[in-house]
Amino acid sequence: MKINENFDELAESYLFAEVARRTKIFADAHPEVRIIKMGIGDVTLPLAPAVSDAMKKAADEMAVKETFKGYPEYEGYEFLRNAISGYYGSFGVSVSSDEIFVNDGAKSDCGNIGDIFSTDCTVLVTDPVYPVYVDTNIMAGRKIVYAPSTAENGFCAMPDDNVHADIIYLCSPNNPTGAAYTADQLKKWIEYAINNDAVILYDAAYEAFISDDLPRSIFAVEGARKCAIELCSLSKTAGFTGVRCGYTVIPKELTFDGHSIKDLWYRRQSSKFNGVSYPVQRAAEAVFSPEGQKQTRENIMYYKRNAELIAKTMEKLGITYTGGRNSPYIWITCPDGMGSWEFFDYLLEKANVVATPGEGFGKCGKGCMRFTSFADHSSTVEAMERIEKAVN
């Protein structure tokens, strides 16, 4: 019996463990200090009342024989797929409900979608990168190439015609850099994908944070339906990190090797997945109701105010940054040429603030730092005041 040897190629991620270790040493030595965590990747505001109510109503239905629901449909209930299709329509993108696959969170599909592609495919990721894209493809034994996101390209990596790739992961607004692609930039990626007979896996998990005139879906851009799959999530849109629901859009037109990708994915899901919890799907449906939209938008605006404050503070301090406007993340170039961990220690000691060292997200993250907008507003205000004093 042999295990999957590709697992031996995975790098151990020490990032969050090392952040925790250094923070603990400091906290133990300075018990009087209140450390503010600006590295939080999870949401902190509760579910909207409309969402919680819908879930409770569904739980009640499940306890009555006449309204009990057994196995859900693999691709999600039609009521939810219709609601998602309507949501796309609200920002001018046409996605039909039979192109939508409901899941238990975008991360699952992000990793599992690889099942339908050959392990011989070359994968392109932008650097810095959400580690899931890299690790899941290392597990499958795929070759990975990196497109750098740097200050020079505004942290929006662009395609290089000299590099071939079969599977392209793009995340916009980006985790960790907070940068968001314009329609023109996405057009270039779509052209590159079509020229390379490649598929784009477009992670739109943070689309709800976009307020400028930027695409909220890759399907807002011409040509995308012939080369792209979109992965989306309610985690950040509606605080669903603990509820677990997302969705994947696969256009009918998407074919490779004469195979409908939508049909292949349905085949994969029907063998390895049994659909999403009924009460969770009802909760998700409520997100897209007028009341749910109003309530969840308020939470998004709360985080966006935090992001704006962090961005303004960096501007005031003359620190180069990206994100913060159409994204919950603010990605900074550490001042005075400091390294990621050097600035991490500096912030911890001088401002008692914890952020996430950029080099944990890839080579191009060296000398960078990620702040998130998910902390309390009052904590964010205090953290920024402290950082202003410490850096000035």
Add this chain to the structure above:
Amino acid sequence: MKINENFDELAESYLFAEVARRTKIFADAHPEVRIIKMGIGDVTLPLAPAVSDAMKKAADEMAVKETFKGYPEYEGYEFLRNAISGYYGSFGVSVSSDEIFVNDGAKSDCGNIGDIFSTDCTVLVTDPVYPVYVDTNIMAGRKIVYAPSTAENGFCAMPDDNVHADIIYLCSPNNPTGAAYTADQLKKWIEYAINNDAVILYDAAYEAFISDDLPRSIFAVEGARKCAIELCSLSKTAGFTGVRCGYTVIPKELTFDGHSIKDLWYRRQSSKFNGVSYPVQRAAEAVFSPEGQKQTRENIMYYKRNAELIAKTMEKLGITYTGGRNSPYIWITCPDGMGSWEFFDYLLEKANVVATPGEGFGKCGKGCMRFTSFADHSSTVEAMERIEKAVN
């Protein structure tokens, strides 16, 4: 860009589509007839009140900042893993909570567990078989060998020392045959696995239907901790087909190639899975409370009464069958040497009852038929009366 070519090797499953097609033709021709469906694989009784209440309480917690829960732990909340560990203890099996991985249903892990094993492994399944074991391994490109479950071995396939396998799927009580392994039989499989340096993937989804003195877990049998992984589910135990929660047990001792299988699986899950919905985990915890156990046991007993009635009817008719006693399934040898589809048509026409032709589950299912106990009790009574008349 190449797709995963193994998908081309998958056989289309026409079983349930063909059952539906023939049923529809008959129903359209005989609108006055009430057809009774005895092929139902889904549960029909509602959730226990204790379970629904726990889910509603959790949904309330999620709507309040102080009790809101974000990303769950990849392996499941400790409160649930402790409850599952306690449940194992209730029938004398020792499984510690850090050997338990909570999931969104056993089917997911059943398919995904293959990620940690080499695609060079040879897979052994018993025939007839739950199609998920076969299809997910065809997708991975693995070679599959079959161990026949026939009338000769009481529909309990046993190992053949002349056949080598690396990964062995066993399901007991079995879907579709309803047969359940004794401790002695499992001991032989464990010896075979150890001799072949193989892993047993033990599907115990129907353990709650066992009432005779048979193992409810493979870990009740000596040696299993060195070679087995157990997959379990609340789908049939507590009517969770629409709620989605199961669990996988990987003993600490289980190692291959010098790798801890538990650690490999954690690595896989942390990259491709983000845990189970908090309200679902609270609902699952409630299943194991004294009240939840009492209520869910009543539902199991309801189905078991149906199963007993079906079994008794077959006995009365002199039809050879297995299952029905420690299982929700009754697997019969069609009378008078009829083929599966021949007897299907006979039952539909003469008794207006629909069951599932055994050959849909594999070569060895030819000439067999599966009945399930998940219909209403009154429908089950009526179906058996009609079958008695039709067959006599």
